[in-house]
Amino acid sequence: MASNKNHAAQARAGNHGHDGHHDLESLRLMGFWIFLITDCILFGTLFATYAVLSNSTAGGPTGAEMFEMPGIIAETFILLTSSFTSGLALLCMNRGDRKGLIGWLAVTAALGACFIGLELNEFVHLVHEGVTIGTSAYWSAFYTLVSTHGIHVTIGLFWMIAIMIQLGKHGITPVTRRKVNVIGLYWHFLDVVWIFVFTVVYMMEVM
Amino acid sequence: MAQHPHSTQSNGSHGGHGSHGESHEAHGSLKSYVIGFVLSIILTIIPIVLVLNDIVEGTAAYVVLFATAILQFVVQLFFFMHLKEEASPRWNLMTLLLGLMIVLIIIVGSIWIMLNNQVTY
Numbered sequence: 432m433a434s435n436k437n438h439a440a441q442a443r444a445g446n447h448g449h450d451g452h453h454d455l456e457s458l459r460l461m462g463f464w465i466f467l468i469t470d471c472i473l474f475g476t477l478f479a480t481y482a483v484l485s486n487s488t489a490g491g492p493t494g495a496e497m498f499e500m501p502g503i504i505a506e507t508f509i510l511l512t513s514s515f516t517s518g519l520a521l522l523c524m525n526r527g528d529r530k531g532l533i534g535w536l537a538v539t540a541a542l543g544a545c546f547i548g549l550e551l552n553e554f555v556h557l558v559h560e561g562v563t564i565g566t567s568a569y570w571s572a573f574y575t576l577v578s579t580h581g582i583h584v585t586i587g588l589f590w591m592i593a594i595m596i597q598l599g600k601h602g603i604t605p606v607t608r609r610k611v612n613v614i615g616l617y618w619h620f621l622d623v624v625w626i627f628v629f630t631v632v633y634m635m636e637v638m
Numbered sequence: 639m640a641q642h643p644h645s646t647q648s649n650g651s652h653g654g655h656g657s658h659g660e661s662h663e664a665h666g667s668l669k670s671y672v673i674g675f676v677l678s679i680i681l682t683i684i685p686i687v688l689v690l691n692d693i694v695e696g697t698a699a700y701v702v703l704f705a706t707a708i709l710q711f712v713v714q715l716f717f718f719m720h721l722k723e724e725a726s727p728r729w730n731l732m733t734l735l736l737g738l739m740i741v742l743i744i745i746v747g748s749i750w751i752m753l754n755n756q757v758t759y
Contacts, residue, residue, distance in 0.1 A: 460730075461729055461730060461733070464729075464730045464733050464734070465733055467737075468733050468734065468736070468737030469737075471737045471738070471740075471741055472737060472740050472741060472744065474741075475740070475741030475742075475744045475745055476744055478745055479744050479745040479747075479748035479749065480748070482745065482748065482749050483748050483749060483752040500690065504686060507682055508679070508682065511675070511678050511679060511682060512675075514675075514678070514714070514718060515671060515674070515675040515678075515718075518671040518674070518675075518718055519668075519671065522667070522668055522671065615718075616719055619714050619718045619719050620719075622714060622718075623710075623711050623714050623715075626682075626707050626710050626711065626714075627707055627711075629682075629707075630685070630703050630704070630706075630707040634685055634686075634689055634690075634703055635700070635703060637690070638689045638690075638695075638699050638703070
């Protein structure tokens with residue numbers, strides 16, 4: 432315990448000393464922020480498409496008739512919780528606790544898998560009811576927007592597993608540290624996008 | 639502050655103790671994560687309770703939905719993504735603002751054009 436505290440205090444003191452070394456790392460992190468912004472624009476375009484087509488149901492079923500909110504609400508809370516646990520993983524990493532880090536990443540990945548499972552379940556249910564991507568312009572926009580988010584989460588899952596394997600092999604090094612920071616940002620970002628999916632696609636439809 | 643051997647060491651050598659890799663050490667604490675988590679849960683429950691139970695309707699419901707979603711976004715940015723604590727907050731913030739501006743133009747612009755374009759479809 433005592434040595435850990437010491438270590439953290441040293442790192443904090445060292446923070447101000449030689450910023451030259453940090454430039455490359457913060458530049459890499461900034462590069463990832465730029466990627467997130469392009470992703471933001473991608474989702475913004477899909478949201479705009481959805482908003483424009485939201486009345487174009489071609490006389491077919493509307494979202495309000497088809498959505499089952501309990502599952503959607505469960506998905507939302509699962510993703511919010513996973514955003515929190517990925518934060519806990521980051522805290523473990525900052526303490527130098529590798530087991531805790533891998534453990535919380537595993538919890539985050541498991542929650543992410545639950546989210547994907549529920550989403551697939553929803554899609555299967557919708558298709559069973561006869562609502563597919565070809566039903567109407569509205570449903571095309573719906574499936575495109577929601578599944579693009581789902582694909583992002585799935586990619587994040589595999590990415591997270593790969594980082595867990597690397598952490599198991601190499602431990603916490605400056606490189607794996609950066610990778611964990613980046614996946615953390617990615618995961619929080621997906622949570623933010625989901626909040627808008629939840630609000631715009633689901634809540635505004637069923638209100 | 640009296641003794642920090644690492645900083646003198648890593649001035650010369652790249653290897654050392656990796657203390658330059660720990661520049662993100664100071665970011666986030668259990669407290670800020672818990673506060674962020676609790677806030678985001680509350681901000682999710684508010685619209686669910688108010689809108690699904692029809693306690694607010696019409697314009698008020700839209701206001702509640704968007705206000706809570708945007709607050710939720712701010713909570714994630716500051717409590718989880720540490721936007722404020724970055725080594726160069728201005729750059730990340732500027733990138734974010736540029737991105738949000740583009741997103742707003744895309745969304746608001748699309749809706750505006752399509753709503754005033756009914757004749758063609």
